[in-house]
Amino acid sequence: MKVAVGTVNPVKVNAVKNVFSKLFEGVEVEGRKVGSGVPDQPFGTDTIKGAINRAKNAYRTGDYDYGVGIEAGLTDVEGYVLDIQFCAVFDGLDCTIGCGSGFQYPSTVLAEVLTGREVGDVMSELTGIENLGQKSGAIGYLSRGILDRTQLTEQSVLMAMIPRLNPKLYRSLE
Template identity: 50%
Template sequence: MISAVAGTFDVLHDGHVQLIRRAFEVGDSVVVGITSDEMASSTRRDIVPLYLRQKALEQFLSSMGKPWRVAVIDDMYGPADVMDPVDVLVVSEETVENGRKVNEYRRSRGVKPLELSVVPLVMAEDGSKISAGAILEGRYSRDGTSAAKDIAVGSLNHVKVEAVRTVMERIFGNVRITAVDVSSEVPPQPFEEQTRQGAVNRAKNALGGHEMAVGIEAGVFEKEDGLYDFQYCAVLDRDGRLTVGTGSGFMYPPEVAGYVRGGMTVGDAVKKVFGSTDIGKKQGAVGLLSGGLLDRKSLTEQSVTAAMIPRLNDSYVARDRDRFRLRLPYGRIEDKGPR
């Protein structure tokens, strides 16, 4: 028995989880359709890029314990070679009609109709159905509750926003993440100390009434053997505490470095040398140069984690150095030092 389920999966939330779990309950193997960027953008003004959505989806599916595959779909019917063998389609109460249309299409092609397995809508705390759009707006967390750590990110870049979400959920559990369009107050291509300052400025300008704000800025640094990229993250809370961290650096090819030294941004220089576009919103220059071994989101997670380290360990502020508390993820605290 093969089951299938599909969605955009902008942010994988509790509603998606219920659909996916039903698919694994009724199927021996599962096909998960994820909408292409083209399909998703036809009905939405702003979407999380496919590579981010698919990466998060596959990480979740890997824990389900049955065979699965992800198929990128450009319409509600999905690729015929993938969907024709499917026996059961899992839908929500809201998408039953789409399931019926899929069956009409299958009948017209002489393919057996699908059994439709209907999953009730999962509701948010405010009484509406859980929606990825509301989560992206920072109205509530993945499970639909507003009682969560309220964190602003000083950027509309989905790579930065989702990196912050990933790290902060590991630390705090439920979080509400709000993307705020702010100025870094540094040049479009930061050099050296402008990078740290840009991250700090983004955090300050995004904080507003939020509990915490995160600013992220990538810049270039001259080293002994070439021009390197380092990413800074600044975390500012409403009490005024600022902590800063960096991710690991990597060196740019000489030709790219030459263009950047001549006044180009990294994005423009990479486009000129490699013909790649929108690297900041996709895998990043590091993804292109590493052949996908490391992408911009993973690199950004490093800098966010580094900036949070002083907040997880009281030894950074404790006067009694023989005793401190290590703040483990989800609020657990472990005592260290002699008793």
């Protein structure tokens, strides 16, 4: 089985590899540089759109069984702004979606993001950790290492695979 991930970020590629390797044997996972079609710092529904676009664009870069797109963005939920990471898995016909745990940023980070900056840049500057998003991520820093970005990404990938792991059940709900 060949899987294309719509990013070259090693954290996201490894998370996909970790999940797919637990679900299937003989999995090859490759990162592909593709566009998301949404702003670099997505808000609201742009986050899901970005994941879907990345999955479809990655799938189309070669002969793959699946294209996987992962996009983290900020979403307002009843006045609370949460960072939620979405994953889309595309097989050429169907797209399935999942997300990981959501969490809040400090108000100082949100204030900077609302001026047009990206969360990753603000968090790297705040923590002094260069390329934080390609390491433990903001979640790793904020959770004091209890949950890192790879684990958070794995959540969203696994959640996007749930319908594919239970096709008879999901077909019966249509």
